[in-house]
Amino acid sequence: MQQITLQVNRTAHTVEVDPETPLLFVLNDELGLRGPRFGCGMAQCGACTVIMRGQAVRSCVMPVRAVGQAEITTLEGLGTPEKPHPIQQAFIDEGAAQCGFCLSGVILTAKALLDANPQASDQEIRTALGGVLCRCFTHVRMLRAIRTYAEAKKRDSVAS
Amino acid sequence: MTPSRRDFLKGCGALIVSFSAAPLTQSSANAQGQFATHPGHIDPDKLDSWLAIGSDGTITAYTGKCDFGQGIFTAQTQLIAEELCVPITRVKLIECDTAITPDQGTTSGSQTTPTNFNDENLALAAATAREALMGLAAKQLGEPVERLKLDNGVITSSSGRQVTYADLVGSKHFHLPLNPTAKRRPVAEWTVLGKPVPSLDRVALMTGQFAFLHHLRVPGMLHGRVVRPPEMGATVAHVDEHSVRDVPGLKKVVVRKDFVGVVAETQYQAVLAARQLVVEWNHPGNSGPALPAQNTFFEHLQQQPSHDALSVDSQDLDPQLAAAGSVLRARYTYPYQMHGSVGASCAVADVKPDGATIWSATQSAYPTRSIVAMLLGLPPDSVRVIYTRGSGCYGLNGADAVTFDAALLSQAAGRPVRLQFSRQDEMMWENFGSAMVVEHRAGITGDGRIVAWDRENWVAALGNRPGYDQPGNVISGMLAGYPPEPLEPGQAKPPAGKLRNGSNTVPSYFAGCIAGKCGGGGTIQSERALTHTVCSPFFTGPLRSPLRIQNTFANECFMDELCAHAKADPVAFRMQHLRDSRVIGVLNAAAKAAGWAPRSFPIPAAAQARVATGRGIACVAYEGENGYAALVAEVSVDLESGLVRPVRFVVALDCGPVSNPDGLRNQIEGGLLQGMSRALVEEVTWDDRRITSVDWKTYHSLHLDYEIPAIETVFVTPAGVPATGAGETAITVTPAAIGNAIFDATHVRLRHLPFTPARVKDALVKDARDTAAQLQGAQRSDGLGA
Numbered sequence: 001m002q003q004i005t006l007q008v009n010r011t012a013h014t015v016e017v018d019p020e021t022p023l024l025f026v027l028n029d030e031l032g033l034r035g036p037r038f039g040c041g042m043a044q045c046g047a048c049t050v051i052m053r054g055q056a057v058r059s060c061v062m063p064v065r066a067v068g069q070a071e072i073t074t075l076e077g078l079g080t081p082e083k084p085h086p087i088q089q090a091f092i093d094e095g096a097a098q099c100g101f102c103l104s105g106v107i108l109t110a111k112a113l114l115d116a117n118p119q120a121s122d123q124e125i126r127t128a129l130g131g132v133l134c135r136c137f138t139h140v141r142m143l144r145a146i147r148t149y150a151e152a153k154k155r156d157s158v159a160s
Numbered sequence: 161m162t163p164s165r166r167d168f169l170k171g172c173g174a175l176i177v178s179f180s181a182a183p184l185t186q187s188s189a190n191a192q193g194q195f196a197t198h199p200g201h202i203d204p205d206k207l208d209s210w211l212a213i214g215s216d217g218t219i220t221a222y223t224g225k226c227d228f229g230q231g232i233f234t235a236q237t238q239l240i241a242e243e244l245c246v247p248i249t250r251v252k253l254i255e256c257d258t259a260i261t262p263d264q265g266t267t268s269g270s271q272t273t274p275t276n277f278n279d280e281n282l283a284l285a286a287a288t289a290r291e292a293l294m295g296l297a298a299k300q301l302g303e304p305v306e307r308l309k310l311d312n313g314v315i316t317s318s319s320g321r322q323v324t325y326a327d328l329v330g331s332k333h334f335h336l337p338l339n340p341t342a343k344r345r346p347v348a349e350w351t352v353l354g355k356p357v358p359s360l361d362r363v364a365l366m367t368g369q370f371a372f373l374h375h376l377r378v379p380g381m382l383h384g385r386v387v388r389p390p391e392m393g394a395t396v397a398h399v400d401e402h403s404v405r406d407v408p409g410l411k412k413v414v415v416r417k418d419f420v421g422v423v424a425e426t427q428y429q430a431v432l433a434a435r436q437l438v439v440e441w442n443h444p445g446n447s448g449p450a451l452p453a454q455n456t457f458f459e460h461l462q463q464q465p466s467h468d469a470l471s472v473d474s475q476d477l478d479p480q481l482a483a484a485g486s487v488l489r490a491r492y493t494y495p496y497q498m499h500g501s502v503g504a505s506c507a508v509a510d511v512k513p514d515g516a517t518i519w520s521a522t523q524s525a526y527p528t529r530s531i532v533a534m535l536l537g538l539p540p541d542s543v544r545v546i547y548t549r550g551s552g553c554y555g556l557n558g559a560d561a562v563t564f565d566a567a568l569l570s571q572a573a574g575r576p577v578r579l580q581f582s583r584q585d586e587m588m589w590e591n592f593g594s595a596m597v598v599e600h601r602a603g604i605t606g607d608g609r610i611v612a613w614d615r616e617n618w619v620a621a622l623g624n625r626p627g628y629d630q631p632g633n634v635i636s637g638m639l640a641g642y643p644p645e646p647l648e649p650g651q652a653k654p655p656a657g658k659l660r661n662g663s664n665t666v667p668s669y670f671a672g673c674i675a676g677k678c679g680g681g682g683t684i685q686s687e688r689a690l691t692h693t694v695c696s697p698f699f700t701g702p703l704r705s706p707l708r709i710q711n712t713f714a715n716e717c718f719m720d721e722l723c724a725h726a727k728a729d730p731v732a733f734r735m736q737h738l739r740d741s742r743v744i745g746v747l748n749a750a751a752k753a754a755g756w757a758p759r760s761f762p763i764p765a766a767a768q769a770r771v772a773t774g775r776g777i778a779c780v781a782y783e784g785e786n787g788y789a790a791l792v793a794e795v796s797v798d799l800e801s802g803l804v805r806p807v808r809f810v811v812a813l814d815c816g817p818v819s820n821p822d823g824l825r826n827q828i829e830g831g832l833l834q835g836m837s838r839a840l841v842e843e844v845t846w847d848d849r850r851i852t853s854v855d856w857k858t859y860h861s862l863h864l865d866y867e868i869p870a871i872e873t874v875f876v877t878p879a880g881v882p883a884t885g886a887g888e889t890a891i892t893v894t895p896a897a898i899g900n901a902i903f904d905a906t907h908v909r910l911r912h913l914p915f916t917p918a919r920v921k922d923a924l925v926k927d928a929r930d931t932a933a934q935l936q937g938a939q940r941s942d943g944l945g946a
Contacts, residue, residue: 075368099229
């Protein structure tokens with residue numbers, strides 16, 4: 001057991017855990033976060049995705065000791081029900097979910113890509129989503145929501 | 161806390177609508193089946209109510225049909241709001257909790273809508289309440305009901321006097337039985353139901369606030385993991401508890417017959433212990449392969465003892481086929497496929513000596529209560545199962561098994577236990593969708609009329625839903641010592657009674673005549689459908705459109721073969737053999753929306769073209785009469801790589817009055833793409849001992865990078881028909897429509913799923929070789945003749 005301090009959703013949390021524990025278990029069990037979820041434990045589906053150093057990262061295979069001082073953002077760290085982040089708003093507007101279990105992978109992977117590259121083409125967006133799985137196959141609405149957000153990003157990046 | 165009806169009774173005033181207070185009406189008596197309301201477990205004191213209106217006007221409805229992501233929570237809330245003329249925000253819906261909701265069996269089989277949205281159960285309860293409240297208002301306002309107006313829970317008299325639901329209930333108690341003659345609000349007047357109300361879980365889901373079962377934590381809770389056998393049929397020889405003595409936090413190694421699990425303080429410790437625990441297993445069939453070879457599995461299936469059933473048999477096939485101009489034969493095969501929920505299944509159990517509370521994502525809260533009670537040796541009444549949403553299930557995924565496992569672990573540990581499967585636990589041991597073989601032979605006249613159709617299928621089955629008393633129908637129960645329901649081989653009895661087509665065994669084109677009564681959708685009078693159920697080496701169970709998708713793939717593709725033989729247009733040819741107006745309705749609507757141009761032959765691909773394009777159509781009367789769909793699929797086929805890419809789906813759907821068009825479109829889009837994934841890539845694989853498709857590298861599913869086809873959905877709603885199931889209709893026709901489109905593009909018929917590039921390419925190469933050989937043969941005979 002070891003004391004580890006994590007920066008999650010703009011707040012510092014100190015936990016006492018086995019340093020080899022996957023980050024996902026710490027987020028779920030120690031911090032009580034609901035955004036990242038256990039899907040496969042093998043970085044094959046994306047349900048456990050968080051954003052770290054601007055990258056979409058699979059928290060199910062990352063030992064908590066490897067996180068260091070990096071700021072972690074989970075799905076609930078983007079926006080709130082009262083004030084959702086624009087990409088969350090786009091998903092709300094499209095009704096882009098069925099069971100919704102996969103949403104961390106879908107939303108955070110798309111957000112990380114578009115933050116880094118607001119000009120990303122449809123093809124680049126699809127490529128980034130290559131490791132993300134939705135077994136309800138809500139692809140139509142999810143891709144539409146991401147495109148809406150991407151268009152807004154593009155307009156913003158041109159305007160600024 | 162969830163308010164119980166007892167609280168309402170104790171509280172100030174309430175109007176409660178129940179069903180046990182009244183003798184069962186004829187219609188609800190008819191509805192008692194696998195899916196309908198189960199009267200067996202009703203406690204008249206607390207478990208008999210559908211609906212309660214409190215003295216403050218709050219409306220609480222109780223349903224035994226739960227939401228897994230298919231949108232039925234929102235739709236049922238709309239239903240209550242509609243019937244009681246209030247905004248949806250006034251309605252609180254409680255779903256699937258054995259302590260407080262009615263026992264409606266299992267939420268499955270596209271039965272929720274027909275069960276709760278027509279003239280019984282939940283809909284009838286709401287209509288009963290509205291009529292009762294209007295009656296009370298009439299008394300209080302001194303005017304007949306016909307002159308009163310109801311809006312937003314406020315009743316207004318012709319003179320402008322008003323009274324609210326809260327006023328009417330006041331401090332009084334009204335305990336009403338379901339009124340079988342209560343009238344639903346007419347579809348034409350709906351303002352909430354039938355509208356695209358945004359799903360109620362939307363904001364919580366997108367902002368990461370939604371509490372899945374996986375997030376549930378109870379005080380004192382431990383974490384579990386199971387240790388499954390290495391292969392089917394392996395039994396425990398020895399569990400070495402010493403092997404995990406150094407795992408920190410380990411609380412218990414649990415062994416019950418062949419069930420093995422560990423319980424620890426944290427999830428990670430449970431994972432470590434499960435990984436480290438040494439278990440010696442006795443292997444079955446040590447001298448040879450334990451499993452039939454996959455590459456000859458379908459032949460194997462057809463040679464096994466079987467339990468046979470005839471859906472229909474006109475007993476004149478042989479003479480009719482002999483008299484037909486030509487006879488076509490074909491054999492279709494369908495692989496095992498997986499639910500493959502994206503979240504590994506999870507459950508939380510708190511078992512105490514005198515009772516248990518179980519949080520489960522099962523589709524079957526009440527049946528699960530009975531099974532858990534059996535496994536734990538507790539009376540069913542002492543077990544409470546609270547449905548809590550997990551990952552989308554699409555049928556019998558690991559949710560039931562993980563629930564039973566969690567209960568066993570908690571009982572042994574004496575503490576609440578949360579159990580989550582590993583990916584392999586989930587994918588190696590779930591109840592797969594059945595593998596199936598279908599053999600057709602059909603006689604067709606020179607002028608292109610099908611006169612006789614004989615059909616036999618072989619279904620691989622082992623286990624099923626556990627129901628109320630069969631724990632061994634899923635892996636956990638079997639490991640704990642309960643065998644799966646046995647398959648009793650036996651010959652088919654002659655068909656009797658009404659035509660039953662719940663598995664879509666009978667093609668829509670059969671007349672479906674039994675003792676002179678013809679319940680089929682078509683014109684073919686000389687007909688036989690014989691089903692052989694065979695013991696499967698793996699567990700099987702309902703997977704979205706169970707057996708219906710397998711049968712429809714075989715039926716609709718073979719129909720296309722007959723059509724090609726007759727050199728007819730696929731839409732016109734189907735119409736020629738159909739009587740069912742609703743199948744005809746969706747077929748017409750899909751063809752029209754897709755801009756279907758009639759032609760009787762595939763358009764040949766341009767010489768040297770690398771990519772061929774084609775279109776295909778397929779239709780179904782889901783379960784015979786529970787929803788109707790027709791799909792036009794357009795595909796491109798890369799003739800060099802064999803890669804099939806659907807580019808457009810146009811689907812027409814008739815499911816009666818639609819509860820929520822936005823929710824339904826979401827279901828249809830998902831169903832089509834899930835069907836496409838199943839048609840193109842999904843297949844369970846195994847070697848000589850065990851399942852080898854155990855993760856997302858080895859079991860293929862189309863990820864979010866897949867370039868999806870354009871999708872158009874058209875609703876057809878005939879006047880005056882009841883609401884039917886809808887969520888499984890579109891997926892049912894998808895593999896067949898894609899298969900028919902591949903034929904249209906390439907002139908090559910594929911009779912096995914999935915249509916992988918390798919399989920398509922092999923078929924194209926073989927076809928080119930056969931054509932070349934035929935050509936050569938023709939030239940040689942020309943030469944000889946000259």
